[in-house]
Amino acid sequence: MIASRADPWRTPEPTTVKGSDWHVNMSGRATILDESIPEWDAAMALSFSRHIKVNVAEIREQAGLPQGTRLRTACSWHCETTTLRGSGTVHTHSRTEERVDLPLEMQIPAGELAGLVTLTTSVILGEALDAKPLRARRVGSILWEDAQEVVLEGGGGRFPMEAMSFSESDWQHPDRAAWMLGWGKDFDLPVLGGLHLMLNLDHPKVKTLLERPEDVESRILSSTMFFDVGRQLVYAALRDPLFVERTNPWLKESVGAVVDRLLRTSFRGESARSLSEKMKARPEWFDAYLQAQLGAWWS
Amino acid sequence: MRLYPRLPPKIARDLATTLSIKPVEDIANDLELENRASTWAPTGGQRVTMNELEAIRSELRTALEGFGFSYDPAIKAAPADRASRLELDRKIAVILHPRLELAPSEAAHGGVWAFFGCVLAPELIRWRFPKEDGERGTTLERFTGNRQRNFYARLWWRAHLLYDPSAEDPYHLLDSLGEDEQVQITERSNIAGYRPLALRIGQGLVRACEGIRGISRSRVQREAMKRLRRLFPLLRVEALTNADLDQLIGSIYSDTLESLAVKREEAPPVVAWTDRRWNEVALDRRFALVEALSEHDIQMMRARVVEPANSWLEFDTRWKIHFHLDMRISDVLVVLDSSTYLRMEGRSSPALLGRWLADSQLGTWMREVVPSRGQRMLQSMRMEDARSLASRLGISLAQDSTQSAAQRQLRRCFGGDFQAIIANLDDEAIAFQLRHLRVELNDRSQREALAFWLCGDRAVATRTQLEYASPTGERPTTPVPETLILAATSPVPIAQLPVSPSAASAELQVPNEHRELPVKSALPSTRTATTPIDHSSAPLAGVAEPVGLIAPTLEKLRVRTVGGLLAISHATLAALPGVGPRKIAAIMAYQALVRGIVGDVG
Numbered sequence: 029m030i031a032s033r034a035d036p037w038r039t040p041e042p043t044t045v046k047g048s049d050w051h052v053n054m055s056g057r058a059t060i061l062d063e064s065i066p067e068w069d070a071a072m073a074l075s076f077s078r079h080i081k082v083n084v085a086e087i088r089e090q091a092g093l094p095q096g097t098r099l100r101t102a103c104s105w106h107c108e109t110t111t112l113r114g115s116g117t118v119h120t121h122s123r124t125e126e127r128v129d130l131p132l133e134m135q136i137p138a139g140e141l142a143g144l145v146t147l148t149t150s151v152i153l154g155e156a157l158d159a160k161p162l163r164a165r166r167v168g169s170i171l172w173e174d175a176q177e178v179v180l181e182g183g184g185g186r187f188p189m190e191a192m193s194f195s196e197s198d199w200q201h202p203d204r205a206a207w208m209l210g211w212g213k214d215f216d217l218p219v220l221g222g223l224h225l226m227l228n229l230d231h232p233k234v235k236t237l238l239e240r241p242e243d244v245e246s247r248i249l250s251s252t253m254f255f256d257v258g259r260q261l262v263y264a265a266l267r268d269p270l271f272v273e274r275t276n277p278w279l280k281e282s283v284g285a286v287v288d289r290l291l292r293t294s295f296r297g298e299s300a301r302s303l304s305e306k307m308k309a310r311p312e313w314f315d316a317y318l319q320a321q322l323g324a325w326w327s
Numbered sequence: 328m329r330l331y332p333r334l335p336p337k338i339a340r341d342l343a344t345t346l347s348i349k350p351v352e353d354i355a356n357d358l359e360l361e362n363r364a365s366t367w368a369p370t371g372g373q374r375v376t377m378n379e380l381e382a383i384r385s386e387l388r389t390a391l392e393g394f395g396f397s398y399d400p401a402i403k404a405a406p407a408d409r410a411s412r413l414e415l416d417r418k419i420a421v422i423l424h425p426r427l428e429l430a431p432s433e434a435a436h437g438g439v440w441a442f443f444g445c446v447l448a449p450e451l452i453r454w455r456f457p458k459e460d461g462e463r464g465t466t467l468e469r470f471t472g473n474r475q476r477n478f479y480a481r482l483w484w485r486a487h488l489l490y491d492p493s494a495e496d497p498y499h500l501l502d503s504l505g506e507d508e509q510v511q512i513t514e515r516s517n518i519a520g521y522r523p524l525a526l527r528i529g530q531g532l533v534r535a536c537e538g539i540r541g542i543s544r545s546r547v548q549r550e551a552m553k554r555l556r557r558l559f560p561l562l563r564v565e566a567l568t569n570a571d572l573d574q575l576i577g578s579i580y581s582d583t584l585e586s587l588a589v590k591r592e593e594a595p596p597v598v599a600w601t602d603r604r605w606n607e608v609a610l611d612r613r614f615a616l617v618e619a620l621s622e623h624d625i626q627m628m629r630a631r632v633v634e635p636a637n638s639w640l641e642f643d644t645r646w647k648i649h650f651h652l653d654m655r656i657s658d659v660l661v662v663l664d665s666s667t668y669l670r671m672e673g674r675s676s677p678a679l680l681g682r683w684l685a686d687s688q689l690g691t692w693m694r695e696v697v698p699s700r701g702q703r704m705l706q707s708m709r710m711e712d713a714r715s716l717a718s719r720l721g722i723s724l725a726q727d728s729t730q731s732a733a734q735r736q737l738r739r740c741f742g743g744d745f746q747a748i749i750a751n752l753d754d755e756a757i758a759f760q761l762r763h764l765r766v767e768l769n770d771r772s773q774r775e776a777l778a779f780w781l782c783g784d785r786a787v788a789t790r791t792q793l794e795y796a797s798p799t800g801e802r803p804t805t806p807v808p809e810t811l812i813l814a815a816t817s818p819v820p821i822a823q824l825p826v827s828p829s830a831a832s833a834e835l836q837v838p839n840e841h842r843e844l845p846v847k848s849a850l851p852s853t854r855t856a857t858t859p860i861d862h863s864s865a866p867l868a869g870v871a872e873p874v875g876l877i878a879p880t881l882e883k884l885r886v887r888t889v890g891g892l893l894a895i896s897h898a899t900l901a902a903l904p905g906v907g908p909r910k911i912a913a914i915m916a917y918q919a920l921v922r923g924i925v926g927d928v929g
Contacts, residue, residue, distance in 0.1 A: 070371030070432035102566030110431040111520040115565035139430025150563045168562035186369035220366030
């Protein structure tokens, strides 16, 4: 069912307001906002901006408001998953303002969003008026509005990862290590419970990676890290007879299922048993073979 | 931002099915901090450690122990009364919200709360809701449900949505709003999600309902929320300024109250002076008492009540005593000779005399406000306090008595004397009531503060008499202690009465000859109250009016102390409607005396 909005007062034509695309600002770069932000995570504060042209005089006239009525143009956000709302720029048009070109901005603090966020731009009544038929009278009455929904996180899975200071954490990790993959070599556990990649914030290169992931150095580090994780998982799997001999499918989203998928996509047509034998026979060659098949440092 | 383990729905459901009927002590034996099936958010914060989870569990458990929680098989049931349950929930909410460092993005995930409900601390839920689902046990949703039903999620979200960062106690709305009122706000996710609006709804309700009678606050809230929900889709509240929001919420509540035709309590000081009948009675009674004073009483007053009075004549002392009664009846009563009580025609004890004097001034307040506040006090009393009170006084309260039945029984037993109930509550119960009713201490003892809240600032049971009946002191021999004295009080001592600088000038001094007037001729007797007095001969007729202290009518004057009367001239008084010659004479004489006192002290 399509819900249509019926305001109990006169509203202006949609063309009285023209807005540019929303832009999302991340890591210091503004890009046009698409339907989703795949790189979003909950710890990320978001900043949105757009420009809007408001024909204030026409809105007043078409909405049946007295000349010089105060209006406001504002942007706001609403997240259905967390149920939270917030506002960004609120511009009050002066009584004499007729046409205006406005920048709108909105900062959403980290942790407030999940799932999907709706960005709304509205022109509202900025002062209370006497009651008249078909005329908005309360402050805040919506005269014009548009909304854009943005999916956060995208549909793809993510590797469970946490940045922490190794020297200050309770985990007793080596202080000077750059990262560590935490897992109990249990292939039956869910990935999001069984794997935990910890990045050491004390390490300057890791800090750079988190702050400027686009840097060349950061990209090399990132490749190295993910090769290391893949290598640890593949070696552990091929050394485990229960994994190598297993014929039953793994539980969906388990560590076993993920490693099995990694082996199938990286070593097409080769069974786990055959890979295990190669690894035992020529370990140094297998290491290089793994690099090649996992595509390390190529992208 | 911290991340917590998440329990998958199916696993949570299976666990909850078992937990919902398991005895608390059995759950406690099987407690673990991990579940193999649990997952974490892949990114977005720091994972909580096992030590931290253990600490949280222990903190929650300790908090509930204060409400009777125990692992003992002979376990004490969770409190059944509404007020204690609300207090318990508040306690948990106030621990969870700051302690977990949880971001809403994480708190929005049901798996986190299922982990809390099914793994971290399920025994507390089982204890809190022992037989919610009939005899079968706790409903599954308390362990696994959404943010409205899961015990921990519900409390965290309430604390989060009603958190007031600008207040000294940011969680004050959890205290001042009842369960239903909190639900009305926090479970309307559209409205509650905008925190400035949610806060104003809560604060607005408390303000709007201050002093209303004859209707529950929850009803006002429900009606107001209907109005707000009708408006909400039409307004963009996020674009409103704080002033706009205040205006919006204020108008919604005032429209709601108007539509419900709610009556308000009158403010007590105004009532005391506009209710002429009671005022006249008060004056008569004070005259009667002053007339009955023995020589011994007057000597005692000189020494203890009206200082410095050694060199003053009896006439002055009597007058000062008379007006001092307006301020501290209890001070006067404690020095009276026992023969005075006997002369007071049947008012043969300090209690009876005190009541007799104070009732006259406090009539309206005592008649209307005290019962309504007393009822609120009973409603907010925990069931365990009601039981303890009943048992101490030998009242039999049925084991399965509901809270409202207990309230009715206590009220009947005390004959509506709520002061007496205060006197008999133990210290912990008093402290609970003060918190729940949001009564401020203002340098008073807890018991006095509650008595002040109940009776207003013009009446209070004296400290010693209240302590007499407290559990730490001697127990009262009857359910309604006769020793309670209500004492009229005034916030302004004589030395600080409002007199303009010109009042100290020579022309305002009381001439010496007036001090020597025979007492009988200046002091009207109650028996000759109808005898007109020639006020044209009053000592200070036509005295100059200190600038700025003149009020055209008594109604507008609304004086809280007789000190305000200092400013009124004879001519002004005579022009006031309804002010008789006796009152004028009394006021004029008082003016003269107080100016004399102030002049001497100055």
